Amino acid sequence: MTLNASVQFHMRFVKEKHKELCESLNELVAHLVGENLELKKSKADASLSKSNDLKASISQQDTPDWLPPLIASLNNFKAGAWQQSDLINHLFIYLQKIKEHVWIFDNPSEQAFDFDAIYQHYKSESRLSELFSEIITILEQIQSSGEVDSVSMMSALGKVIATLKQNKDGSYFSINSAWSFLVSFLKNYMWAELSKIPVLGTAMEALEKTIKETNEEMFRFHNDVQTRMSEIVETEVKGLTNKSSFPFVGYDKTGFQLPHLDNPSKIDASV
Incomplete structure (x- = not known):
């Protein structure tokens, strides 16, 4: 596999992990407003797992600024240090930023800004x-x-x-x-x-x-x-x-x- 192909494969892998995290967070938000506490914890654990998977797939340099606080907030909720309202407030602040994150890695062939993608998203x-x-x-x-x-x-x-x-x-x-x-x-x-x-x-x-x-x-x-x-x-x-x-x-x-x-x-x- 060429260097360029390897980089492209890695980018697809990271984007897939990011997509899985966003889907997991959507499910978590949907259940946080419900009454089933065990289901809330289960969805939070799933989001924590997806967050750690994403973190493991990228270097520290490429880690977005929202990922460490997200992992910390989910750990706090899992440990009982945070209440449901604390987690909801955190997600309210960061969720849109997480979903809209654009991955750009140190590879010249992948440096172009995709303005069409921004247009299509909004x-x-x-x-x-x-x-x-x-x-x-x-x-x-x-x-x-x-x-x-x-x-x-x-x-x-x-x-x-x-x-x-x-x-x-x-x-x-x-x-x-x-x-x-x-x-x-x-x-x-x-x-x-x-x-x-x-x-x-x-x-x-x-x-x-x-x-x-x-x-x-x-x-x-x-x-x-x-x-x-x-x-x-x-x-x-x-x-x-x-x-x-x-x-x-x-x-x-x-x-x-x-x-x-x-x-x-x-x-x-x-x-």
Whole structure:
């Protein structure tokens, strides 16, 4: 086995141990809020075992700062020195950091920052896919309502719906472009045109509510990605501490707000 292959094998092994630990901690958290004390201790012992397995698979230099305190907290709980609340408080502080840990070892071929992985992680944690699906459903209801008699509007609605379906689970560029296209369509065309159809008021109100929720979720999502990218870069490249910048990830949620829908039959289409 070549050196590079050996390093890759070791990285896969460590990541698997890390995954097993995260799964074990999820089970522990789920049972800590229950009533079965013996089951709590059993799950804590399992997490302690997984923690020690992970520790044994890496060097001291590669040991993340959250691992020793985690092992200590589980030992304290096992020995009776900590109460359940102490362990819960500790996990509340460290659990997210444990799950999001990115392994980077001293091997040139493995030094690249995986920004796509950061994007995918926070996207999977967000409600974006759910909210985009809700928007698609509402637009399809409007499209099939029989109330829209404009051929050009029906064609545009079809294009928007198809675009959202195609891109809502895609890359960073795809989801941002689809969102910008949607809001531009609503602001500059649909919002004014469909205000002329009072019977669509309920659907328009539902759409307004979901668009606002999506705008807030997009803002949180972009902030999380930008913060995490900076944290990883500044941790690994000491010269960039407090200096890294990823402005292209920034999101100005005020630019994606729709006019307030005070009256479904009288929609203010101004930006």
